[in-house]
Amino acid sequence: MNICIFGSASKHLDKVYLDVCEKLGEEIGRRGHGLVFGGSSRGLMGATAKGVENQGGEILGIAPRFYDEEGEFYKGCTDFIFTETMAERKDLFRINADAFVILPGGIGTFDEFFETIVYKSLGQQNQPVVLFNFNGYYDKLEEFIKIAMEKDFVRVHESQLYDTATDVGEVLDCIEQYI
Numbered sequence: 290m291n292i293c294i295f296g297s298a299s300k301h302l303d304k305v306y307l308d309v310c311e312k313l314g315e316e317i318g319r320r321g322h323g324l325v326f327g328g329s330s331r332g333l334m335g336a337t338a339k340g341v342e343n344q345g346g347e348i349l350g351i352a353p354r355f356y357d358e359e360g361e362f363y364k365g366c367t368d369f370i371f372t373e374t375m376a377e378r379k380d381l382f383r384i385n386a387d388a389f390v391i392l393p394g395g396i397g398t399f400d401e402f403f404e405t406i407v408y409k410s411l412g413q414q415n416q417p418v419v420l421f422n423f424n425g426y427y428d429k430l431e432e433f434i435k436i437a438m439e440k441d442f443v444r445v446h447e448s449q450l451y452d453t454a455t456d457v458g459e460v461l462d463c464i465e466q467y468i
Contacts, residue, residue: 291349292317292464293325293382295401296333296392306393307336309423313390313457314340320461323347325386327378328356330363333392338363351381379404388417388464391451393426406450417467418451419460427453 296310314337317324324341326334328350341348342365350366353375362369372378379401382389391402408414420427431453437443452463 290387290464291323291325291347291385292388292390293386294334294337294390294392295327295394295398295405296337297394297398298327298329298332298334299395300331302332305424306333306426309457310336310392311340311343313337313392313421313460314342314346315344316457316461317341318344318346320465321346322461323349325349325351325382326363328352328362328366328369330361333394335363337392338365349385351378351385353378383408383414386416388467389419390460390464391418391420391427393421393424402451406447409450410447417464419463420451420453421455421460422453423455 310333314324317337318341323346324338326338326348329335329352338348348363348366350363350369352362352371354371354373370381372381389405391398402420405418409418422428422431434443434448438445438448454460454463
């Protein structure tokens with residue numbers, strides 16, 4: 290199974306986030322899954338890829354050509370696809386992924402998370418989606434979604450388009466047990 294991660298590529302993150310994502314990558318590789326990601330050597334993307342590589346797993350990086358700067362791309366990818374646009378990149382994520390994991394991140398990660406669950410709500414894809422809420426990163430987002438449901442802006446079934454996990458094992462269990 291190919292697991293796509295969305296998450297921060299910042300080089301200014303607390304080590305606790307990097308360590309957990311490297312462990313996630315190791316568990317992805319240990320369980321025999323491949324990684325699909327944005328190709329960055331930095332931040333949570335790079336940490337997860339490092340973990341997968343440490344376990345000998347397959348790694349597919351997908352990034353727009355305009356990101357091509359020295360040191361930006363993860364050198365341990367087994368395969369790399371360059372795109373011309375961000376939209377093309379996101380399409381290739383959907384095509385190549387059997388599951389999605391949303392790591393802590395910023396605006397780009399939020400965009401990828403919401404777009405993924407919108408596609409799922411429209412029946413355009415049916416892969417498992419897991420919001421990895423470790424260290425309480427997504428607590429306020431989860432609270433906001435509940436408020437939106439209470440006010441009838443989000444339908445209850447829409448909140449069931451993804452699972453939330455708080456540790457590495459739970460993330461992969463959610464994916465592997467998905468029906």
